Amino acid sequence: MNPRNPVGWFEIYVNNLPKAQKFYETVLNLKLEQLPTPDDMQGDFAMMAFPGDPYIAGSSGSLVYMKGFKAGANSTIVYFSSEDCSIEEHRVEKAGGKVFKPKMSIGQYGFISLCTDPDGNMFGIHSMK
Secondary structure, X not given: OXXXXXXXXXXXXXOOHHHHHHHHHHHHOOOOEEEOOOHHHOOXXXXXXOOOOOOOOOOOEEEEEEXXXXXXXXXXXXXXXXXXXXXXXXXXXXXXXXXXXXXXXXXXXXXXXXXXXXXXXXXXXXXXX
16 A cells, blocks of 8 residues: 555635635735636636645645635644745735744654744644755
8 A cells, every 4th residue: 555645635725715715825925826617606606726746745725615614713734745834934914914923843753833824713824844
């Protein structure tokens, strides 16, 4: 059996998809891609996907707007990989979010920063330096 990342997908629920898209694109310096919306959910559901390849290790995911599902204050934290988490951390407040815990050591496992997006969703940034 080949070891693989057990996480296949993640979703971050947001209240304002264009605002959240701009925030994550700015902080992570990447481009999100709109995913098709099923015909019966037009106007009630939309997704912007983070870049990723389903055939390599790691996980990708998307920002999601779903009518009736309130964003923020959840208990799952997604960690985004980084060369040096302080770089993305310095973009967070300028992009409309907040730094909850600045870059800190987690010993032999590197460093993390904990931040919140404009909807109050907490996320982490991880790096080895």
